[in-house]
Amino acid sequence: MKITDEDIKELKSHANEARKSIIEEVYLAGSGHPGGALSVVDILTVLYFNQMNIDPEKKDDLNRDRLVLSKGHASAALYAVLAERGYFPKEELKSFRKLGSSLQGHPDMNKVPGVDMSSGSLGQGLSVANGMALASKMDSKGYRVYCIVGDGEIEEGQIWEACMTSSKYNLDNLCVIVDNNNLQIDGEVTKVKKSVYPLKDKFEAFGFEVFEVDGHNIDELIMTFQKVRQTKGKPSVVLAKTIKGKGVKFMENSVEWHGKAPKEEEYKLAMKGLEEMGD
């Protein structure tokens, strides 16, 4: 499908709106994970607005594409994009992480429309996505499954167990996306566990078709996901180079913002920056 400049502009606008929602969610909650949410929000926007075969009006359609946010702590981004896409009113985002809210700290599939799998305990989502992709194949439904993992998350051994399963069953309807911002709670991935790298060689060795992309470049993301679709006979992984905290200057590349909410002044500063970016 041909993508016009107008389409790109619209996607950028959605991503920027979602960024504002993330900041507001986390600010109002007084807690949450803004850094990893901001790094993954462009990817989520492109998937939910441009790539996935989904319809908020038919959220339980058996033939819909699925997405597993394995790095469940980026929930603020998933909720922001789902609300932006029309799954539920944006007003609900204000209840994020509060008592009685459907928007739990980590996504709950039984509470939030559009969430295909509960997640939060790292390393499990890729196996779940494999199960979904297998079911799609068994029933010849043809739906696709996307799974977003963090680069720190892939230190979990289960990810590599799952990779072997993805390639054993030639899951070419599966697309894994690594949110590669190179920061985890204890610091840079290169310092905490530098042997996470090289990513490309590892995934290739595990039988994946590997794509590399700037995870904040909407054009590039679209083109990459289009190429992913052409891959036959094996699973794909998109290594998305990202910036933790992307879009809010003082949060960018700062591990401090992994799991911390902005104070009032910081909130205002962040929102002002995002307003300007949107103009």
Next chain:
Amino acid sequence: MDIENKKATRESFGEALAEIGKDNENVVVLDADLAGATKSGIFSKEFPDRFFDIGIAEQDMIATAAGLSTCGKIPFACSFAVFSTGRAYDQVRNSVCYPKLNVKICGSHAGITVGEDGGTHQMLEDINLMRGLPNMVVFSPSDDTQTKWIVNEMTKMKGPQYIRTCRAKSPKIYDENQEFNFGKAIQIGDGKDATIFATGICTSEALKAKEELEKEGINVRVVDIFTIKPIDEEIIIKCAKETKKLISVEDHNIIGGLGSAISEVLTDKYPAKLIRMGIKDTFGESGKAEELMKKYNIDKDSIINCVKK
């Protein structure tokens, strides 16, 4: 009880799986390189397209089953109890029970009766682990007929369930006409001297003890608790009222298993003393199943001694 007609509950489980596979094409089976031992291999031969050998990766297996279930499949994920509930505990917790998915966790080779493989493989804490999880149902069958009924029932039920089966053979207790009801224990006999609450492989030991005691004029009843969660509160309270002595016996640690579950009911509803027979907070060791049952005091003779004491 037919002492001569023996079969391991894992075998009955495997046969039942292959049987339900014929009736329900949404049933899928996963294993982690133990299909020959867990008996899921019987299903794999009949339905190779609905069988997934995930390899030696139990955590991956459980979460893959979770994914399959979200798309309408009815997955039975099989391994030794020590791995499917222990190794993959967090996957069972967070990817199955928390989202309340329709995944059947199957643990064969439970208990000390695994025998020669020794303590690393003798799972004595699985009932404890699984029963502590919200949304989970726990089944612990005692014979062939009951195991098959349970597998069939699991296919119809929605949500997370755990079934615990054994490697060692046990006698056939129930004939094909026996009626079972979910969450309801089976009372055998109505003796008033003692109630022996039993589960799994220990139920037949309790029945053997009952027969011998009768010859000496001691009349006991056996209550086969095959659904440990939810537990049959009614029958526990009834037996506490009607019998002089209460005993529980299980091939599981006395912490957190059947005895604990019964104690919780008694504490809440009808305070009474319960003697908990089981593995006394220790790991097992290598040996023959029957030798181990004797050494760890969960066999017929130990039950008789306990009743008489």
